[in-house]
Amino acid sequence: MKISKNVLRYLFGRGTFNQLGELIQPLRKAAESKVVFFIDHFFRGKDLVKKLPSLQQDEIRFIDTTDEPKTPVMNRIADEFRRFPEGQIVAVVGIGGGATMDTAKAISNLLTNEGPAEQYQGWDLVKKPGIHKIGVPTLSGTGAESSRTCVMTNPVNGLKLGMNSDHTIYDQLLLDPDLTVTVPRNQYFYTGLDTYIHCIESLSGRNRHMLADAFSHEANRLSRKVFLESDMQEEANREALMAASYLGGCAIANSFVGVIHPFSAGLSVVLGLHHGIANCIAMLGMEEFYPREYTEFMTMVERQNVDIPRGVCKDLSDEQFDALYQSTVIHEKPLSNALGNDFKSILTPQKVKQIFLKM
Ligand code: NAD
Ligand code: ZN
Numbered sequence: 001m002k003i004s005k006n007v008l009r010y011l012f013g014r015g016t017f018n019q020l021g022e023l024i025q026p027l028r029k030a031a032e033s034k035v036v037f038f039i040d041h042f043f044r045g046k047d048l049v050k051k052l053p054s055l056q057q058d059e060i061r062f063i064d065t066t067d068e069p070k071t072p073v074m075n076r077i078a079d080e081f082r083r084f085p086e087g088q089i090v091a092v093v094g095i096g097g098g099a100t101m102d103t104a105k106a107i108s109n110l111l112t113n114e115g116p117a118e119q120y121q122g123w124d125l126v127k128k129p130g131i132h133k134i135g136v137p138t139l140s141g142t143g144a145e146s147s148r149t150c151v152m153t154n155p156v157n158g159l160k161l162g163m164n165s166d167h168t169i170y171d172q173l174l175l176d177p178d179l180t181v182t183v184p185r186n187q188y189f190y191t192g193l194d195t196y197i198h199c200i201e202s203l204s205g206r207n208r209h210m211l212a213d214a215f216s217h218e219a220n221r222l223s224r225k226v227f228l229e230s231d232m233q234e235e236a237n238r239e240a241l242m243a244a245s246y247l248g249g250c251a252i253a254n255s256f257v258g259v260i261h262p263f264s265a266g267l268s269v270v271l272g273l274h275h276g277i278a279n280c281i282a283m284l285g286m287e288e289f290y291p292r293e294y295t296e297f298m299t300m301v302e303r304q305n306v307d308i309p310r311g312v313c314k315d316l317s318d319e320q321f322d323a324l325y326q327s328t329v330i331h332e333k334p335l336s337n338a339l340g341n342d343f344k345s346i347l348t349p350q351k352v353k354q355i356f357l358k359m
Contacts, residue, residue: 005166010173017176021053033090038104040096065099069152074117078110093134098142101135102150105168108133118154126165135170138179140241141191143249177239189306190276195248196223197279200293201258205337212254219247227300258338259289262331269327280308285358313356325352
């Protein structure tokens, strides 16, 4: 058993974005104190930017989330900010979906820990606390706001792994459901389902305890309400999904994922699909592992009338299937959590190919 840490302080509710300044102000110890805002590029030129409590000396960086975070980009941004004198940057604020929130977490850590991002991909490698981190999700589902990791890919060796560390957890969160009103319908579903998927995997795993289960059960109760009843994007449902996402992040900090995330990771590595959509595609092949949840997922898709691409693996070459197999079974911890240490006797190359062909 390892000791768990959660986000220490958070503010939840519609309109709380207006209070961001109250969170930041006490951190400005000197006239030249600087705050760095990382904001998803969707918000460029939007009202949200006008409402930022930024001062002239602050830095605002829009993050292009066309691609998910990569280590060279993290290193470039970190080097840019490392030129400021120690102590001058007093807060790093991440405003966006999982990609932007993860970027902010990584840069905060890199500003106090020297060397490249690749050096910290793994478990408990970050030595010192980063710069004070404030997270502001604008898209609910990944749980990046409450988790202890920030996922990034090293394009040289293909390793997609975060800085799993207590130092990666946000110091403060501002959870304002009004910020998710502009999310496109399919994206809202793909990312929102990440919480539900994390929780069904951890609830059917072997490494569990009652508190982690409690986080997962409540996150899934809220997710079911959002995706099975009426319109997932109406006001009350956006609020419920933001709460579910936070709880899902807490759940996963105390448990492991299962079969779905490794297959989803395979799709991301080999076909370049983003995390949320890859999870939903992976669900199409999961009937035998999660029969009840598979049926429930298909009902959600139908009820919310969203598009899940099909047949994405039907024309792949043998080499691509081999790459899919390798990048799936490499995830030993979650697969053992779901199927036991002998998981490779169940997930043979032939079997894995059959599952991908169902998607
Ligand atoms: P994302 O951050 O990649 O954003 C997806 C799209 O939504 C982008 O086009 C973005 O511009 C848009 N968007 C975001 N907010 C919007 C808004 N309010 N209105 C309109 N458009 C908006 O998506 P995501 O699914 O939240 O995050 C995926 C990333 O999170 C991946 O990199 C994944 O690896 C990572 N992740 C991290 C954790 C963790 O614990 N740290 C967990 C799961 C996934
Ligand atoms: Zn996930």
